[in-house]
Amino acid sequence: MSRVSNVNFSLNVGTAIPRSVTLHRLPPAIISLVPAYEGYSFILVRDDIVIIDPDTYEIVDVIPA
Template sequence: VRDVSFDISVGVEVPRHKIRLHRLPARIVKIVPAYEGYEYFVLADGRIVIVDPDTYKIVLILT
C-alpha cells in the first residue's frame, strides 16, 4: 500500500473500501496460533499490518 490516509496504530479501524487484505501465511499462524484467520497488508515502508477481519481493527504492526 503506497499511501494511507488513516493512523497506523493498534486498535485503529482500517477503511474497508481502501485496503485490500490478504490471509496470513500458514508459517506466521504456526508461530502465533492466536492469529489464525487474521489478515494483513504491507505498507510502502515494509511494515506488516495485521488486521482482525471481523472488526477491521489493527491488532499488530510488524516492523
C-alpha cells in the first residue's frame, strides 16, 4: 500500500480529495472496531489514516498516527 506524502488538499472532514487518488478498502478489523465505517475507503497520508467516502471522495475522518 502506498502512502501519499505530497497532498494539495487539506486534511479536514468534508474536504473533497482529487479523484486521481487511489482509494483502499478498509480492513475488516477496522470495520469491527468502528461499524459506522462500513462502505468507506481510506488512504494513508504520511502516517495518518484518512477515511474517505468512495462515492463523493470527501474526507469522513482523519485518524492521526
